[in-house]
Amino acid sequence: MPNWFAYAVLALWPLVAVRLYRSKSVTEATLWTILGGHMFLPVGTQVDLPMIPPLGKESIPALVAFFGCRFIAGRRISFIGQRGWVLWLLLLFILGPFVTAELNSDAVFVGGHRLPPMEHYDALSAVINQLIVIMPFFLGRQLFRTEEDHALLFRALIVAGLFYSLLMLLEVRMSPQLHGWLYGYFPHGAHSFGQEKRFGGFRPVVFMGHGLLVAFFAAVTVIAATVFWQLKIKVREFSSAKVTYYLLLVLLLCKSVASILYGYVAFLLIKVTSFKTQLRIAKILVLIALLYPNMSIMNIFPHQTLMNWTESMSAERAESLGFRFENEDMLLNHARQRLFFGWGGWGRNRVHNEETGRDMTVTDGKWIITLGTFGWLGFIAEFGLLALPVFRAASVFKWVKTQQEKILLSAHALLVGFVMIDQLPNASLAPWLWLLAGALLGRTDAILNTTKRTDSVQFA
Template sequence: MTGNIFSYFVLFAWPAVVIFLFVSRPQNQALIWSVLGAQLILPEVTSFKIEMLPALDKNSVAVIAPALACTILASPKVRQNNQWGLTEFLLATYLVCPLVTSSFNGEPIILGSKILPAAGYYDAVSASIIQLLNLLPYLLGRRLLGASPDTEQILRALVLAALFYSLPMLLEIRLSPQLHHWIYGVFQSSFVNEGRLGGFRPTVFMKNGLAVAFFLLTSLIAAAMFWRIRRTVFHLAPGWFVLYLGVLLVLCKAVGALVYGLILVPVVRWIQPRRQIQIAMALVLIALSYPILRAYDFFPTDSLVETAKEFSVDRAASLKTRFDQEQQLLVHASSHFFFGWGRFGRSRVYDEYGKDVTLSDGRWIITMGTFGFMGFLAEFGLLVLPVLRVASAFHRVKTYQEQSLLAALTLIVGVSCIEQLPNDSLGPWMWLIAGALAGRADVLRRTKKPGMSHAIPVAPASQVM
């Protein structure tokens, strides 16, 4: 299940696309579209493995090519190092965790006829390299996308990408998710998982229908923000795009993304930016404290299941199964609490015959089981910290328009953190925008508090990318 020849051609041709973007577009736009475009276009499943190196696949190509382009083309001023601080400590912890984890998991696990290999030094180095690749978009976003215009470019890119992506999405909603199979020769998900309410979720070229729906949700939040500040897109009022993308989100048949949208779109459109920042803070703090809440049974799992029953018995049963599985994995992870069990399936739960009896959908429990609580704190801390720092420096934002833009991006990062509790959707694009938010927070913290301007100018057509 690796795809056809064309899928490999597209994968290895992407660096040429990235070079073209960096040559023909401003550096910030080139970086944004090289990472976002890879998420939307490159094939899933297809990969090329070289011994001793991480596999070249959609995610690794999406970060290596822009990183090399930025290293070569970025000005010396942009590449200056930041002072050591909490962010740098979290970055170092994120990279070092696999090394410590491997040192505590040097023995194989024998489960009947099944043997899970020990986490040796080779695995430690390999895992650290993968962690470094994960961080590259974050580092690039922090260094290159910290200015106020960069925030608008990110949000505008989300809206434009969703408008273009809506066409293949509508095709798959009508015909079933087939584009990835037709073009790349392999179906990246399963019809069982994507079938809903007598139809199908669109997957296009992304991991699954949930990933597509969540991408659409973030684009809808961005469109609502442009509606708020009366900034046109393609010479049209953004309210029409909010309506169009909202209807499309309903057609995606993803309950979680739809609930997020029903709550956050009105928030972005009508609630003051400072209140939006507070909501984003609440979201990321819930995500960061979730393992402790689950471990001490403070999270209202039973209430959520009962509430879900009012809408769908099947969805309630699915939610209960998810909570039960999380609890099993959390109990197993608690025996290697701080640094986890390592890779190779060691963090999962097996029966006496060596059969895997658990499901791990959420990013948080995957990270907790693999690299322990320290790995979780490092990973989620890098996502949470920019939101908290933006909140503390929000009074330094110059204009009401900039506040609205920054609040929308902060909410997107906040809801993305919450999304990592039930699902695993953390990829290069999410790391990039989290890094951009961290860079914006760094800039604001070095800026003196200005007077507030409430001007909300309408962008000319030349600003539409």
């Protein structure tokens, strides 16, 4: 159970945001409100109010950032005033869960247990929840418009990584204790503490809820530091090269194979390949994420090859990967029964034992959670909104003039590509990652608008 301090921190976060919006630019305040919430707010501590989704680590930063922009900074954040693919994907993202709830008004009986039906109340609550989830995306799109905003985003990630690395190294040495010391409980259950044991030591958890989330955060900060190295910009008085090497070491100590691969591969791509190669690989990563459900249904994704390769490095990791694939297969077969709009909430998207009613599955990947809950159309909406900035970055790249902007744009697209790939084995999609994706779309919008204005002037 959370202690009083956990609830106090949640209650005080809006005051922290007010202070940020009154002392910093709206862009920087929004960034630290959302990123800081992910870094420090307690995991699983929530205030459950009628109709709206529970207020906690995921929702409070997004809401207070939105209200800070609107009522303190005076910036109007538009959702519906979009056009093209963004508008259609947004409508599908927000209204699709409403349809899902209305189509799942039947109770499900399995093994003597009853899974409740979705009601009109659940339909309205789902729409509100989707609006809160997508807020950081549109905050990023409308606030991060200039090259300076783009650089600010990467600088903030580096500073956050350097500060958080101290807490991470403490837990590597002492085991994951900070969340328990400060908030009174281990974030994902005392029985799960053993999950953080890796290679004779521990993975840091800090205040993010799981070692995998911390490792992915570390990978993102490595990408940001590598960008500054390419730009030859110092981080305070520190050389960006030294900062990058330090963060690469911290990432290694996180002991998460997937995130280590993301970080080290991205580092090499940014350092030694061309901008076009980085954009091409970013698009390939996005396409793999988009097509993965179809490839799994058609049995053409090389699951066995991937397991064999993993087994050559670690039998334990191969066993864990095989367990994930088995669960994916069960969940996918269940999802196909209500393929277009999904099963909705209340655990209806999971597979239960026909005799006992016991939940038999573990949902690791964000893609299978979304597909099972909101169906194929929900998956298209969510992953389509993430994919759109990458394709847009590739399309506007030919109009980018400066070397600095080329470095920022190609690396940012690569970063979002790795965000999408990580949603296949994990469910790491959090408000700060929605913000990063939205910021990429916002910058590409600005480049496109500038190009159109220039062309109009020349034509005139």
